[in-house]
Amino acid sequence: MPEFTGKTVLITGGGSGIGLATARRVIAGAGQVVLAGRNADRLAMAAKDLDAGGRVLTVPTDVSRPDQLDDLAARVRDRFGSLQGVVANAGEGLNAATADVTEDDFDRIVGTNFKGVFFTVQRSLPLLTEGAGVVLVSSWLAHRGMATGSLYAATKAAVANLAQTLAPDLAQRGVRVNTVTPGHIRTEMFDAMTGNDQVREFFRSQVPLGRLGDPADIADAVAYLLSPASAYVSGQELVVDGGLVRSVPA
Template sequence: MSAGDNYRMREFDGKTVLITGGGSGIGLGAARRLIEAGANVALAGRSTERLEQAAKELGGKDHVLTAPTDVSDLGDLDRLIAAIRDRFGTLDGVFANAGTGVAARTAELSEADFDRVIGTNLKGVFFTVQKALPLLADGSSVVLNSSWTAHRGMAAGSLYGASKAGLPSLTRSLASDLAERGIRVNTVTPGHIHTEMLEAITGSDEVREIFRSQVALGRLGRPDDVADAVLFLLSSRSSYITGQELVIDGGLVSCVPS
């Protein structure tokens, strides 16, 4: 192990990070990286089964708190924060990662679709941060998870894209609001990341190949591609970065594949 690796293994010792949508995909990848770096993690998600499996994958519950949570339900968020207070006392970071979507053309979307997607992706993110504020230590870090669809329109993604487009703006306002406490707020914006959610959206290897072909770097992203950026933004190594959006998409938004 190099000196740099040894530093990274220690940099989150004694710190606690809340991850919503932590049972799989990007959230689970971030949890794995944080535990490797010494953190305690509080994993929130809708599926009790997924959370329990995640805790097993992360090596048991010595450093993991699991809390079934629907982030669109403020009562659930209150119970989540109370559980973190009882177990760990304070928070040093939040990764507001929970998200949901519906792939449908505009004329096909219902009010229930609207309420579910906006309730999770925008309302849920806002109130996750708000409810966490009493536990967040001064000088801590918050990371929100947006999407490439905030920057590039997709016929079947109007509702999802709109819900995610609000997060970079929310990031800038929260960064201004919380700066007096030294709390930094930033956004990661993933592209095509190979997760269970992407598999559900694409439905087949053929469609996933179309997605891959849109990426300048020629591959789908991995959860760890995003998790490594989240780890950086939650750490002291990004201590002079706030109010920013980091796009992690292999060039999907900005580059035409050759």
């Protein structure tokens, strides 16, 4: 039986990149998805792309706004009743020297990448059923310092730490919590943060496996952590990076 039969998974940032690839993976496994993101047009295009009819619900949501997360939870309850998975994937990048980071940058990046993740999980709690999986999305930058990454990296380190504590907290409800940590994955965010092909080629050259990641590489890891195959895995971080974080290229 396909692994997501009868299951509904909420994916924030589900309209593009890693989130959309994860939605594709859940749909392929016969599940249902709720896609949340700020841009309604982007969500509508993603739903069209998934072509799964009533198995896709899109809810325009800014994850940095807990009131909007409450509305999202209400829409999910009305449509599907409960959740068997949450993927707190929405994130925003910032490539800036510390001296150039403004207070607005700080509030925006922390608002989406940390506050947003925290409240996405908190406001989903009433909907999560026994055996549900929660996956938070961190970044390789939580493990390696990069000169222009101070603010973004710190939010991603916070996310990984959060999973460690949420795991025993939510274990009481039979819910597992894990982190997936992507390396260099070819998405809109990666293209924006790297800027040009020369920088992208440098990033690729740092990956021992010799290629940039595809969003589907991350989706497969998320699917594993949501599925019964990982029933005894909680509080873990799964780094999916072609070897980037733990090694140097030959």
